[in-house]
Amino acid sequence: MASFNLTKGERFPLSKAAPGLTVVRIGMGWDPNDQPGGPDFDLDVSAFALNAGFKIPSDSYFVFYGQVRMGNYIEDSLEKGLMRPITKDGAIMGAIDDPDGRRSDCDDDEDMFIDLSKVTPDIEQIIICCTICKYPHDNKKDRRTLNLNFGQVDDCYIRIINESTGEEILRFDLKDKYTKEDAVEFGRLFRVGNSWEFEAMGRAHTGSLQTLVDMYT
Template sequence: MASFNLTKGERFSLSKAAPGLTVVRVGMGWDPNDQVGGPDFDLDVSAFALNGNFKIPSDSYFVFYGQVQMGNCIEDRKEKGLFRPVTKDGAIIGAIDDPDGRRSDGDDDEDMFIDLSKIKPDIEQIIVCCTICKYPHDNKKDKRTLNLNFDQVEDCYIRIVNESTGEEILRYDLRDKYTKEDAVEFGRLFRVGNSWEFEAMGRAHTGSLQTLVDMYT
């Protein structure tokens, strides 16, 4: 099956493209335009599973790296000793943090897994986001990270893969230009009746991850 390239605002029926689709892998990649001697550039992938009120029904449905420290996690199936955040029902398994966006093996920088068969009926959409980790949440507590933004990031993309077959279903390359934004709602999976669709969002914000938390909690 050929992969489809989406543009901002386009919607795509996952259920029609891959009948019987159950587990999707959401892969994201980027190339940070690091400055010589500058601060570490750490981008993080997170997800918000929302109900009809556009809110997460419980903290478990905010899937981000911090859940690992809180014990809401499982060990990665391939990389032993590394842990992924997970929702209480096991429907969404979040990303292993890649602190610098420099994976050299051709894989996505970060990925997450969504088992559509386990998503509770009251969850209407899952928004996948990418944010820049900044002081005081960065590993080195470097205040220079406060000046980082998506204008310094290149080749950002999100792709949806059928986990059972390994086939890429669709891809969305982020082509917008930014000035000060440090958080992007990259795309969303949402219900249409008994089917699932994907929308390429590309909606940017300032305030990093906290802005999205304030929106959806």
């Protein structure tokens, strides 16, 4: 099956390509333009599962690497000792933090898994985001990270894979050129009746992850 390449703002019904689809893997990738002696790039993937009011119904539905609560992690089956955040309904399993972009053995820098059949009924959409980790949250506490932005990152993309078959369903390559933004809402999964669709968003913001948290909590 050929993958569908989307453009910004385009929507795609997942059932069109994969009837009966349940578990999807969301893969994301990028190529930071690291400068010799410059600050380290650390890009993080997160998700916000929103209700009809465009808010997360509880903290569990903000899925990111720093989501530390007892009983809310499961062990990643591929890498012993690394853990993934998971929503309380068990539907969304978030990304493992990959500070240097070298963790994954596949083409994607980070990924997450969503079991669409488990998403609680009051969740109407799931927004997949990517942000640049900056001082003071970066590993090396380097103030120079404050100047990093997506204009310094090439080949950003998001893709959706049918986890049961391994086939790529769709892909969205981010074409916009940014000069100061450090947070991007790459795309969203949203309900249409009893099925799910994907929209390629490419909506950028300044203020990194905190801006998105303020929007959706």
